[in-house]
Amino acid sequence: MNWVTSTFGSSIGKKVLMAVTGLAFCGFLAAHLAGNLTIYGGKDAFNAYAEKLHALGPVLTAAELGLLLFALIHILTGLTLFYQNFKSRPVRYKVNKRAGGRTLGSGTMPYTGLLLLCFVVFHLLNFSFVDKTGTTIFAIVSKAFANPLYVLVYIFAMIVAAVHVSHGFWSAFQTIGASHPKYMPLVKGIGLVFSLIIGIGFGFLPIYISFIA
Amino acid sequence: MSKSINLTLKVWRQKGPGVKGRLETYHAGNISTDMSFLEMIDVINEQLTKDGKEPIAFDHDCREGICGTCGCVVNGRAHGPEAGTTLCQLHMRHFDDGDTVVVEPWRSRAFKVIKDLIVDRSAFDKLIQAGGFVSVNTGGAQDANAILIPAEVAEEAMDAAQCIGCGACVASCPNASAMLFVGAKVSQLALLPQGKPEAAKRVNTMVRTMDALGFGNCTNERECEAECPKEISITHIARMNREFLKAGLTAGEK
């Protein structure tokens, strides 16, 4: 098993862990968004979707545990990389300038990541670890978004998520070595569109729920 | 037509390794725009010497952009503002009269400042010693054309082989990572048949050495390829990542 630790403990290995778990979260976001879109079908459609999801029972629990494990890997590896990279330049430059490589997304990954971690905890406390007896998920959600502060927090979090994904998506492909001048522009394009879909798709939901639904 | 400009220079001065340094201000007057950046420092150094002061120490050798010895961070950009240019090939016509120019050494935990603008880049030598070579058996030389290499592959290997080891990738990387340098070497040799027998061993030892030398981790910021004077692409980093995973998952090498 020596090869496992020496491969995934290395700089490239840690990046691969970030990439694989990150791509898995992209998949999760897509599925989560698809589920949430049922809200446009009205409150019954949304509640029915939630019920069906919970009827999956052990399958859902397994998926949740998988997500938790991936989250732990992503967060702990990310923090390790953040710390190591911080240490790698003990004396900083007096003048810093970009040469055109760095983007808003790439330059803020650790910070957007930590903000998203706070958001996920907040989000789970709001909608997951709540007493759901005698009420429906739609009632919980619409009650929460009656508060404009919640709407703002959620929209902000989704902008942060979009920025994080805008770098993370193509970066994951580069890291696992799936990069070629032939198809990299396509991967980058898909990443950009995907981050916009995440930002707008999720970000519009609180607005819809509080003002329209 | 050549003209002259006046600049205010702020140069990092540091007496030796580990001692405190600081930016000193110099006036660079009447600088011909035909001069290179290094020639401009020569002019200042001449004046400093005449005044009985210590000249600015900086690295240089070929002064024609091929040896990789020169290099400083100029106004926050490795090798200055021009793309695909070493500092010795950067001409003063890219500056305007009255500009303030800040000159700093490469900054990285793995590159310690020796004096002023000179840094110790022996970490790169250690990386090359770790795996930047191919082993060749002695004996009769085989026919030069015995091994076929497709032209595109040879070209791609040549793109990576252009690396002059200047260290601009490390200097410009927000994480002070050496991935472009190591990636270029691993990729160059992995592409060619002569490098294949040792490919797995090479990528493993080079990556481990890179990690041990204290370079940062690549986060795909792409600043390195934007600053590389030889414009080496990060697709070579992707090839190294592939080679590393392949070696980790399948090679007999432990």
Ligand code: FES
């Ligand atoms: S002095 Fe040789 S590349 Fe600049």
